[in-house]
Amino acid sequence: MTTYAEKNTAITGVGMSEVSRGATKSALALTVDAAMAAIRDAGLTRAEIDGIATWPGEQANASGFSAVGCAALQDALRLKVGWYAGGGEAPGQYGAVFNAIGAIAAGLCRNALIFRTMYEATARKTAFANSLLKTGERQSGPFAWYAPYYTYAASLQQALFFNLYVHKSGIRPEQVAQVPINQRRNAGLNPNAVYRTPITLEDYLASPLIATPLRLYDCDVPCDGAVAIIVSRMDVARTLRNPPVRIEAIGSSMQYRNSWTQLDALDTQAQPKVAEMMWSRTDLRPADVDIAQLYDGFTYHTLNWLENFGFCERYGAKDFIEGGRRIALEGELPVNTGGGALSGGRLHAYGAVHEACTQLWGRGGARQVKGDPQVCATSTAGGPLAGAMLLVRD
Amino acid sequence: MKTPPAPARTLPAIDNDNRAYWTGGEHGRLMICRCGHCGYYVHPPVPFCPQCESSDVAPEPVSGRGRIASFTVNHKVWVPGLAAPYVLALVALDEQEDVRLVCNITHCDPDAVRFDMPVVVWFENHEDLWVPFFRPVEQAA
Ligand SMILES: [Zn+2]
Numbered sequence: 035m036t037t038y039a040e041k042n043t044a045i046t047g048v049g050m051s052e053v054s055r056g057a058t059k060s061a062l063a064l065t066v067d068a069a070m071a072a073i074r075d076a077g078l079t080r081a082e083i084d085g086i087a088t089w090p091g092e093q094a095n096a097s098g099f100s101a102v103g104c105a106a107l108q109d110a111l112r113l114k115v116g117w118y119a120g121g122g123e124a125p126g127q128y129g130a131v132f133n134a135i136g137a138i139a140a141g142l143c144r145n146a147l148i149f150r151t152m153y154e155a156t157a158r159k160t161a162f163a164n165s166l167l168k169t170g171e172r173q174s175g176p177f178a179w180y181a182p183y184y185t186y187a188a189s190l191q192q193a194l195f196f197n198l199y200v201h202k203s204g205i206r207p208e209q210v211a212q213v214p215i216n217q218r219r220n221a222g223l224n225p226n227a228v229y230r231t232p233i234t235l236e237d238y239l240a241s242p243l244i245a246t247p248l249r250l251y252d253c254d255v256p257c258d259g260a261v262a263i264i265v266s267r268m269d270v271a272r273t274l275r276n277p278p279v280r281i282e283a284i285g286s287s288m289q290y291r292n293s294w295t296q297l298d299a300l301d302t303q304a305q306p307k308v309a310e311m312m313w314s315r316t317d318l319r320p321a322d323v324d325i326a327q328l329y330d331g332f333t334y335h336t337l338n339w340l341e342n343f344g345f346c347e348r349y350g351a352k353d354f355i356e357g358g359r360r361i362a363l364e365g366e367l368p369v370n371t372g373g374g375a376l377s378g379g380r381l382h383a384y385g386a387v388h389e390a391c392t393q394l395w396g397r398g399g400a401r402q403v404k405g406d407p408q409v410c411a412t413s414t415a416g417g418p419l420a421g422a423m424l425l426v427r428d
Numbered sequence: 429m430k431t432p433p434a435p436a437r438t439l440p441a442i443d444n445d446n447r448a449y450w451t452g453g454e455h456g457r458l459m460i461c462r463c464g465h466c467g468y469y470v471h472p473p474v475p476f477c478p479q480c481e482s483s484d485v486a487p488e489p490v491s492g493r494g495r496i497a498s499f500t501v502n503h504k505v506w507v508p509g510l511a512a513p514y515v516l517a518l519v520a521l522d523e524q525e526d527v528r529l530v531c532n533i534t535h536c537d538p539d540a541v542r543f544d545m546p547v548v549v550w551f552e553n554h555e556d557l558w559v560p561f562f563r564p565v566e567q568a569a
Contacts, residue, residue, distance in 0.1 A: 172441040179530045182437040182559045186506035198498035201543050245502040295528050
């Protein structure tokens with residue numbers, strides 16, 4: 035098999051700030067907490083960090099969507115790096131990781147600090163954050179086509195795709211509900227999760243309908259928090275304190291029309307080709323996966339990924355999650371073991387990487403999956419964006 | 429207590445490529461770019477045909493008829509004065525399925541909207557633009 039650059043990289047440390055529905059610390063302070071935790075977890079010093087990456091980079095607006103970029107963190111930590119990159123045009127949130135893999139292969143750095151900072155909980159106390167619409171000005175960009183039609187938020191836009199998935203798959207609300215119910219159960223065992231009180235099927239069905247078929251409990255939770263991970267060149271990783279979590283394979287393709295309106299497969303979104311690419315770069319198969327941290331900006335994304343990764347057949351997620359047993363911590367494929375973004379907080383797929391490493395390093399405490407999990411599939415998604423990684427701890 | 433007015437519709441920024449789409453309604457026309465060489469409809473509009481690489485692409489009126497590729501019934505009142513429920517939809521054009529137009533479905537009980545429902549365009553003037561909306565064919569007068 036061809037040697038792919040990701041196979042020469044590994045995650046060597048992870049860090050997470052406090053995660054809350056309203057932080058006392060600034061976004062930068064949270065980022066520093068996460069970054070220093072990750073650097074120390076890897077057994078590195080600031081002087082050994084020679085690359086920085088983030089997605090989507092600093093957005094100097096009131097949304098809290100990405101309040102901290104490479105420059106602010108580089109200066110706060112006084113890092114001296116050979117390479118840095120922050121930008122939103124990438125295969126979803128993992129674009130920053132994929133860029134770092136390339137930078138390591140190019141000899142630009144050996145230990146890349148990759149982070150994602152969200153400050154949406156605080157932002158929403160003062161502004162209508164994360165709105166797709168800009169009031170009072172003419173709209174440009176991909177959502178301009180949605181602009182005149184009262185498309186206020188991502189949840190409404192994604193409900194438009196979710197409804198087609200429900201139509202084609204025949205999934206029922208009580209089946210969808212297994213995703214948030216399972217994750218809330220996992221969050222109850224995770225001291226860092228934002229929402230930890232168990233929810234029932236009745237709670238799910240009683241949660242407000244935002245836009246058919248999407249309910250409040252189908253949505254992730256805006257939070258204040260930061261996650262950092264260290265991606266190291268493999269020869270460096272082998273000298274560090276944690277067993278390397280190897281990046282076994284990635285999926286980063288854009289084989290579909292990258293459009294929020296003209297996307298070819300509305301109901302499966304951009305993921306099928308991305309998953310296909312990931313599997314083409316490894317000898318491992320879906321049956322080899324021990325745990326899965328699947329993107330859950332909305333429950334619908336998680337359902338998509340179960341199918342697109344091949345854990346079940348197309349439109350088979352409804353049967354796979356029926357009753358919730360297979361995806362539970364004790365099940366054949368534990369999913370979103372820390373509560374995910376639905377209950378743990380919207381850390382935008384980096385919470386998922388943090389949880390993947392937590393489980394692969396056996397640090398899960400009360401939520402630790404039994405049987406020494408070694409292989410984790412993880413993913414990002416949303417409309418035409420998708421990225422996937424297969425992580426393996428030796 | 430006064431009822432707040434319906435929120436203003438956010439309007440798109442206009443350039444040479446999309447102007448015909450957002451202004452054709454003044455004359456009752458839904459204008460979609462089409463390749464003069466091979467007949468392919470190019471949407472979003474750009475003067476290049478991805479099928480045959482021709483630059484002979486220009487807006488022309490289409491039937492204004494299509495089918496609902498997907499839709500959602502919004503129930504949340506996002507801003508004061510917003511009248512919910514309302515329907516957000518993607519309409520696939522009759523002329524070419526992969527031309528999908530975002531719209532609200534109007535003149536129809538939101539609960540009566542169905543996948544694949546035949547719909548037809550109508551326009552509403554906002555500032556200098558004519559915004560396309562769709563309504564069920566059987567409701568069209
Ligand atoms: Zn052509």
